[in-house]
Amino acid sequence: MKTDVGREEKEVFAAYLVKNHLKRSEQREVILDTFLRSERHLSVDDLLQLVQKRRPDIGRTTVYRTLKLLQSAGLAQELVLQGQTRFEREYKRQHHDHFICKSCGEIFEFSSAEIERIQDEIAADIGFVIDGHRHQIFGYCRDCAADAKARPEARR
Template identity: 40%
Template sequence: MEDKEIRKAGLKVTAPRLKILELLETCGEHHVSAEEIYRLLLADGEEIGLATVYRVLTQFEAAGLVERHRFEDGYSVFELNRGGHHDHIVCVTCGKVKEFVDDTIEQRQREIAEDKGYEIGDHSLIIYGRCRDPGCPNHGKADNKD
């Protein structure tokens, strides 16, 4: 039941919040933008405003229920916080995002932070590349420069 999580975050249980949480759950590893959530809910027959989507996502983020990532093109994507930290690898051609975790890198990051005199808090590692999926417009073109 999602109610619990919402209540635990100190928020009232309302239709928009439930719907957004549900939707995020069905998304799994897929990262959605606020706009996408908005359109999906509208298509689903919900009466919801874009402002509400942003508001709710921001609250969920503050409550730790949701993670927000900003990719290089400047817009944000959201996903359920499933506990484990992970980084992202993004295809610059088709936009597909995969997640990964690498202990070696995590460890080195802690060492670097320590070395530079920082208490490590969070980090964001995004690798940009080109995927080799058949569906990707880049498929087969190894060193396509544009």
């Protein structure tokens, strides 16, 4: 295992805990480290499962609370994708949007300067001040689309 994963994020989190008079705990460190290594869009239960491979004694509540702390510290972003709350790395990441496969749940990231530019133009036209946005595009990934083609009756 690489030991220097997310060193900067770990420093940010340590500083956040100090600033908010929260104690630094080994459990929180394991949760953060696991989160940073996964590079994915994790539900609380996804992260819990990964964390428990390393530390079976860490419970769901601790994982959830730590994720909320990471969010407050600017290290994690919460996303609600198809009704499920997920978290992804946030720190110093470029803005991006998501494609979500309705069949297998796979999530693909994309970013397009052109889409961003067009929406800025449309907003400017109506004097709308954009404060943020999230595009979630639903459909079927390549594998699931191929499956559905092979079994047309299975397609909803």
